[in-house]
Amino acid sequence: MSFKGLKPILYGGREVWPLVEGGKGVAVSNHASSGAWAAAGGIGTVSAVNADSYDPDGKIVPQIYDGLTRKERHEQLVQFGIRGGVEQVQRAHEIAGGKGAININVLWEMGGAQQILEGVLERTQGLVTGVTCGAGMPYKLSEIAARFNVHYLPIISSARAFRALWKRAYHKVADLMAAVVYEDPWLAGGHNGLSNAEDPRQPQDPYPRVKALRDTMRAEGIADSVPIVMAGGVWFLRDWNDWIDNPELGQIVFQFGTRPLLTQESPIPLAWKDHLRTLEPGDVLLHRFSPTGFYSSAVRNPFLRNLEARSERQIPYSKVEAGEHTARLDVGVGNKNYWVAPADLERARAWVAAGFKEGLRTPDDTIIFVSEDERAVIQKDQKDCMGCLSHCGFSAWKDHDDYTTGYLADPRSFCIQKTLQEIAHGGPIDQNLMFAGHAAFNFKTDPFYSNNFTPTVKQLIDRILTGD
Incomplete structure (x- = not known):
């Protein structure tokens, strides 16, 4: 019954x-x-x-x-x-x-x-x-x-x-x-x-x-x-x-x-099955990092925490000295001319001193700071894009017309096809995206x-x- x-x-x-x-x-x-x-x-x-x-x-x-x-x-x-x-x-x-x-x-x-x-x-x-x-x-x-x-x-x-x-x-x-x-x-x-x-x-x-x-x-x-x-x-x-x-x-x-x-x-x-048995309420995060642009829910593992941290190391900039952007950015961007707020210049210098030496521009007129290794992975993944989405924020690919979204590729995101293939086929569960619903703590x-x-x-x- x-x-x-x-x-x-x-x-x-x-x-x-x-x-x-x-x-x-x-x-x-x-x-x-x-x-x-x-x-x-x-x-x-x-x-x-x-x-x-x-x-x-x-x-x-x-x-x-x-x-x-x-x-x-x-x-x-x-x-x-x-x-x-x-x-x-x-x-x-x-x-x-x-x-x-x-x-x-x-x-x-x-x-x-x-x-x-x-x-x-x-x-x-x-x-x-x-x-x-x-x-x-x-x-x-x-x-x-x-x-x-x-x-x-x-x-x-x-x-x-x-x-x-x-x-x-x-x-x-x-x-x-x-x-x-x-x-x-x-x-x-x-x-x-x-x-x-x-x-x-x-x-x-x-x-x-x-x-x-x-x-x-x-x-x-x-x-x-x-x-x-x-x-x-x-x-x-x-x-x-x-x-x-x-x-x-x-x-x-x-x-x-x-x-x-x-x-x-x-x-x-x-390893993924075993990890599901350990989850507590709140361990699944509703986040905005997906290259689809949609919100999505996944286990808040080191992979997701790293994306959270990457977005926190972020400052707005302008290409000309204007408004509160009165300090020239002198770290992470070579000789390029970017202007930032003086307080943000101090934050950027502190991130670079902590090993996040590479500044990468985002489509929102901000710069994030990542390690040299992280920059290499981001750039390789963007280069290897195989067009798994109709519109991809991470690589700026579009699957029709002129095959580009027209926006700058977004380094705050990630290659979703690579990480989902890896975790499904035995890749490390802490270094890949692990989707789950919010009731998984049960x-x-x-x-x-x-x-x-x-x-x-x-x-x-x-x-x-x-x-x-």
Whole structure:
């Protein structure tokens, strides 16, 4: 018997539990985790963001970019993305064995998103039930879904964003919209859809936001049987007791992104799994360092602390002596003429004396100070850019038109593709970005995980269905 009589829903022509595995990009939500989630009767999600592919011996093919230009490397990235996405879907489908459902997840802001999504769907017809897509405003999602006859599930963080998508595009393909994913911008892991009107330090209660989304959907004539998927911060179903069978909200489905990280089928390295068991409340930071320009949530490890420190060693400058910029900067920038406030000149000299000898300009008319080693890494990573985003603040790449954002590359950010590939494939967990949702501290206190217990996906779903 499931918690509070939680009932299966009809999705893609079969009954499934209203439990969705959250898609986690770059080789994390892969065939093993999503196939097992579907086999247990839920909706598994294969990430089609930099997915792994395999050689004839079943070993992961390293994604090596030897193209001479960024555009050539970007083309390689798209081909890797299609091949990996297809292989992951095929393997997940086999594991699922006709149970549950398999979705794929793409970020609209990834480089070549449309090409990769179309390439994967073309080669996996009949295997994919739906496409979840967020990170940006994916207006074309419904049109692509219609072309391949799959369901689509837009990921949004406010009723306003959904209404804009619906009015512009989705109303034309209403029949294939299987659900709307509300991803809480304060609680979800990975990239978050906080708008400029919202305060990252002031989380809002998701209930009124989801009710506003349902009200918007009803006003547009969308039936209550089209579920809203609650994503971000979901751990125990008992915490959501008053959401289930609630006429104000209509049909609710729950997405679990962080909990599936710690399962036997989860492909992340053991060191990452072990670290999840040590997290305390507040150890996941909502930050602005991502080269996407979005807020995102990740474990506040030395990698993230280093980015925080880098941004703290920052001063504004002007190219002419003006206003409070009356002191010529005489450290970190060679013979170039930059003018700063006298107090900032003293700070810059202190940073240089502490070993942060290199001044690097940012797009915001500021200069940050880094060590020589750090400068070398930043410049190499910027040079090696393979165009993994549609717009990258770190390298100033854009995946269309003239292939540049027109802005100065931002040294306060980092190469996201490099660090996510590294951590997913065994790189040091303290020197790479480690995405996690804000409820990850529960691993330490939830008795289900005591004595280092790591459940199978089936055991996890059985546990979730009890309310715990």
